[in-house]
Each structure stands twice: as structure tokens, then as C-alpha cells.
Amino acid sequence: MNRYRRSHFLFPGPLRRRSTPGCLSSQSLFSFPHGARWTAILAFLLLALSLFSLPAEEGQIDAYRQGVYHRSLGHRERALQYFNQALNQDQRQADLARMALLEMRVEADGREAKFQELLDGASQDYMPALYRRAGFLLMDAGASEEALDILLAYSDRFPEDPAADDVLFYGGWYAQKKGFSYVSATLLYAILERYPESELSDDAYILLARHYYLPGPDRNPDRTRDILIHFAAEKRPAFVESPYGAGVQAFLAGRMGLKELFSALYFPVL
Known part of the structure; x- marks a missing residue:
């Protein structure tokens, strides 16, 4: 990775680009930043209409494409009907339908949403994408503790996934952005404990330093300073090249204060 092209948390996309099964297909139009949402919706509508015009497999309705089409038009019940029907079609269509159903259930029911059977029924290749999406959807719904459970368990459930450290880091970053300080700190400490050689270790240190600087029950500027001292003393590649x-x-x-430091690192000024 070219470390000097990292976005410093300005963008929601991954800092490291990996070819992760199902990653592209797992993106929801509702996960775009607010300013681009309507552009995304229009593009998605055009895509849905083009998909709808394609021929389905001989002898059956392409239920997933029908579901995408009706969801894009706001026909919730029709979309649910088709997505549920798609669960009984080929595995790829079924996996995509599970993602759509997961999003729709959490959108409707928040922390009360029931979706475990969607995760359990997915193919082995697509299951990680569903778990990742579930964690962040729950955080959006305010169910931070439920999100923490899913994201912490991710590396145990998918130990061979090369993106497991990314999941912990982005979970911590997103939780901090949403104001879930306990969840954020727990996930950031987890990446340092489980993946000490991760190239995101320096990012995790900086976010933890900021965690103790932000207003809240954990505010402790002395702790922030201690973390930054340890950062400067580290000899691991992630820190040397940071x-x-x-x-x-x-x-x-002493050439700048904490406020200036975090502002210089492209964090919002407090």
C-alpha cells in the first residue's frame, strides 16, 4: 500500500483495496454520503431498470432483479416478496437477496431486527460480507452493543479473512464518528491486541489518542500524551513509515497542541 495516499478518514471507503468476495455487491445505495445520495439513487434506478429488462433464466422469474426494481420504486412489500422468493433460487441470487433483506429489516426494525437466519444461510464466500454489513447497519440504528458483538466476533468466525483487521479498525473509526466511545475504544484495542503487525496499527494508536482527547467520560489528555509517546517510540514498520x-x-x-495536532491530521476541529 502507498501509505501517503491514505485518506486520513475523510472518505468512507477502505484505506486498503483488497479483492474481497461479495464486497462490491454488498454496497447499498443508502450507504452513500448524504450529498451524493440522490445521484446514487438515480444511477441505481437506471441500473435496476436495465436489470429488469434483461431476460430471466428460462422457466423462472428472476426474483432478485424484480426485488431490486420494486425496492428502487419504494414498493417495500413487493420487494420483500421477491427477495424472499429469491432465497429459493440459485445461490448467488439468494446471497444478494439476503443482503437486501438484511438492510430492509434493520431499516424498519432497528435494534429489534431479526436477521440471524439470513447470515447463517449465506454461502461461505458471501457470509463475511453479510456479517460486516450487519455490524455497521446496527451501529447506524443505534444498536452499538449488538454491533460490537458482531464485529468483535468477526475475526474468530472468519480467521482466514485478510480483511479482519480492517473490520475492527473501521468499526472503531465509525463508532468514534457516531459517538459510541466505549465501542470505539474496545474495537481499537482489539486490533492492537490481535493484529500487532497490522499496517493499520498506527491509525489505531492515533484514534485511541483522540478517544482520550474527545469530550466524554474517558477524556484524559495525559493518557493521550502517553499513547503518543508510545507511538513515537515504536519501531514497527507501520509506525516508522506512518x-x-x-x-x-x-x-x-511542544510545537503544537493536541487541538492543532488532530486538526492537522484532518480530524474535525473541536
């Missing part, structure tokens, strides 16, 4: 190194050294040398 784009945050110059800012951390400037803070420790």
Missing part, C-alpha cells in the same frame, strides 16, 4: 509521525513529533516537541 504519515502521522511528523505531527506526533511536533506535538511532543
